[in-house]
Amino acid sequence: MAITASGTPAVVGTYVTEQGPLEGRTTSSIYVESVLGALADAGLSPGDVDGLVGAGPGNPALWNPHGVYVDLFGTPLRFYAEAKVGAGSPGAAIALAASAIREGRAEVVLVANAAGAPDMAHAGGLGADRDSAVARMSMLGSEFEYPWGTTRIADYAMYAQRHMYEYGTKPEQLAEVAVAARYHATLTPEAVMGPRGPITIDDVLASRMIASPLHLLDCCLINNGGGAYVVTSEARARSLRHDPVFLLGFGENYPFNDRHYARSLSGFDTHNSAGQALSQANLTHDDIDLAGVSDHFTINVLIELEDAGFCKKGEGGSFVEGGALQIGGRLPTNTDGGYLSHSHAGGCGVFTVIEAVTQLRREAGARQVQDATFAMLRGTGGAMQASYTAVLGRDIP
Amino acid sequence: MTTAIPDKPLPFRTSWTQSFWDGTKRGEFLIQRCSNCDTPRFPPKPVCSNCWSTDCREVPAAGTGTVYTFTVQYRAGVPAFANDVPYAIVLVELDEGVRVMSDMVNCDAEQVHIGMPVKLVWDPPSEDLTMYKFEPA
Ligand SMILES: [Zn+2]
Numbered sequence: 041m042a043i044t045a046s047g048t049p050a051v052v053g054t055y056v057t058e059q060g061p062l063e064g065r066t067t068s069s070i071y072v073e074s075v076l077g078a079l080a081d082a083g084l085s086p087g088d089v090d091g092l093v094g095a096g097p098g099n100p101a102l103w104n105p106h107g108v109y110v111d112l113f114g115t116p117l118r119f120y121a122e123a124k125v126g127a128g129s130p131g132a133a134i135a136l137a138a139s140a141i142r143e144g145r146a147e148v149v150l151v152a153n154a155a156g157a158p159d160m161a162h163a164g165g166l167g168a169d170r171d172s173a174v175a176r177m178s179m180l181g182s183e184f185e186y187p188w189g190t191t192r193i194a195d196y197a198m199y200a201q202r203h204m205y206e207y208g209t210k211p212e213q214l215a216e217v218a219v220a221a222r223y224h225a226t227l228t229p230e231a232v233m234g235p236r237g238p239i240t241i242d243d244v245l246a247s248r249m250i251a252s253p254l255h256l257l258d259c260c261l262i263n264n265g266g267g268a269y270v271v272t273s274e275a276r277a278r279s280l281r282h283d284p285v286f287l288l289g290f291g292e293n294y295p296f297n298d299r300h301y302a303r304s305l306s307g308f309d310t311h312n313s314a315g316q317a318l319s320q321a322n323l324t325h326d327d328i329d330l331a332g333v334s335d336h337f338t339i340n341v342l343i344e345l346e347d348a349g350f351c352k353k354g355e356g357g358s359f360v361e362g363g364a365l366q367i368g369g370r371l372p373t374n375t376d377g378g379y380l381s382h383s384h385a386g387g388c389g390v391f392t393v394i395e396a397v398t399q400l401r402r403e404a405g406a407r408q409v410q411d412a413t414f415a416m417l418r419g420t421g422g423a424m425q426a427s428y429t430a431v432l433g434r435d436i437p
Numbered sequence: 438m439t440t441a442i443p444d445k446p447l448p449f450r451t452s453w454t455q456s457f458w459d460g461t462k463r464g465e466f467l468i469q470r471c472s473n474c475d476t477p478r479f480p481p482k483p484v485c486s487n488c489w490s491t492d493c494r495e496v497p498a499a500g501t502g503t504v505y506t507f508t509v510q511y512r513a514g515v516p517a518f519a520n521d522v523p524y525a526i527v528l529v530e531l532d533e534g535v536r537v538m539s540d541m542v543n544c545d546a547e548q549v550h551i552g553m554p555v556k557l558v559w560d561p562p563s564e565d566l567t568m569y570k571f572e573p574a
Contacts, residue, residue: 151464178514183448184480187568188526188540198528202506205551252509276523300480300536305506 046145047274048436049138050284053082054394059230059265059383062156070266071097071154072112078118080270083281084148089270091119091146093133097154102202106316108430119146125292125428126421127379128334131389132428135290135368137271147273151393154266155386173262180422182298193259193337195423197251200339203306204253207354209342211253213361217338218257218380220365224382225377226405227367233381258338260378265385271295285397288414289317289431304352309347313429314416321414321431325350328431329412330399331371332392334420335378341365344418345373348429372409375399391420400434447566456480456495459568465497466557468535479535483489500557501574502531509546525549529571543572
């Protein structure tokens with residue numbers, strides 16, 4: 041197939057709604073606000089959109105997840121796709137959007153995510169009720185896993201136990217991740233936990249144990265909210281109002297599904313997706329100014345930073361010590377507060393992209409990483425059975 | 438006030454796994470061994486991950502192994518486990534080389550650790566189904 045759009049596709053518009061319980065707000069109202077907000081940020085309108093990655097509001101399980109979007113805005117599409125990286129899907133979506141643009145199958149592709157009160161015929165989603173969300177996620181394992189009372193937290197806790205056993209990782213090191221996330225949340229206006237103020241390593245260790253070794257403050261939020269971003273061709277991106285943020289490299293890993301079959305439970309990068317993405321971007325780890333790493337639980341971040349090659353396997357614990365993940369540290373990570381302290385609303389991978397774009401545009405205000413030029417995103421889904429690496433930049437090396 | 442605790446979720450059974458559940462009713466924990474390369478596998482599936490042969494035989498495991506990883510749950514994910522907390526979920530490496538997930542019984546959950554020797558015990562929730570758990574060996 042001939043490549044019909046030269047250049048490097050870029051994110052040109054982003055938007056984040058308020059985050060929190062959002063009592064009384066429906067999923068579709070949050071979705072519509074996110075879509076219109078991101079398009080307005082780009083200086084575009086729904087009439088410009090010809091591609092969509094990811095289902096419309098309500099996670100419709102039917103054959104036509106694109107139909108909700110088309111009917112909401114009354115704008116037919118010529119491209120639709122879905123990434124399947126769990127909560128990281130709206131992050132991995134950026135590569136599908138870029139591919140469609142490069143191949144000339146779409147010019148303006150939207151990625152949007154919203155979680156709120158159900159309001160449509162096929163409404164699904166986890167919602168902000170913690171008990172029901174935890175219960176639904178507890179049944180996501182295989183038939184040889186869920187009968188034993190597993191939870192999503194237990195899945196990650198078993199990885200953490202193994203990581204601690206193999207590498208001597210300490211609970212204090214896991215807590216560093218939560219401390220950095222909370223600090224960043226205090227600098228992010230819409231972050232759910234920002235108003236609660238900063239926390240210490242001791243606060244994390246003193247919070248109640250949920251699934252050993254993970255404490256309450258090692259676990260992500262469950263809340264409502266939305267966000268969206270818009271991707272277009274390099275040529276069109278350069279004509280729009282913001283500095284474009286380019287997708288420079290990308291890769292994925294799908295290591296296993298059922299944990300019985302996993303080759304490792306302390307590392308999941310079967311195909312060196314970070315190496316692949318950096319190579320495509322003509323960059324090395326030293327060029328990366330900030331990271332956005334799925335932090336459903338603190339252990340994710342240690343494993344992902346190791347798998348991404350920022351340190352050797354097993355050295356994630358010492359890598360994050362001493363505030364290394366905080367703005368001003370060695371590798372500012374999840375500078376909006378992440379899923380731990382900013383938002384874990386539905387397909388929260390959307391926020392990982394949006395925050396990187398905000399930083400690379402150098403519009404992050406009080407939490408701006410100085411001279412931010414390149415970012416690496418590591419998104420995971422489920423219990424890390426799927427992951428992606430994306431490298432974004434404000435320059436094209 | 439008492440709250441009714443719902444029944445625990447039971448495994449759904451497929452054509453791949455029916456003979457495994459038939460085995461547990463007889464007191465046998467069947468694992469598969471590839472007829473071509475002898476690689477053991479569990480849970481049951483119709484193809485070998487080592488050589489992709491579809492021929493296999495079912496052999497009973499001895500039922501002994503060690504804890505590969507675990508977690509102690511202090512909060513139940515689904516209400517059916519509310520009375521069980523704290524309980525330890527273990528992923529056990531059987532001596533035959535396959536891993537098996539289940540719960541630990543007959544011990545203090547907080548004493549469970551990686552490398553702990555364990556053995557299978559049977560737990561029939563109904564006449565139709567025999568489940569399995571682990572206890573200290
Ligand atoms: Zn074989």
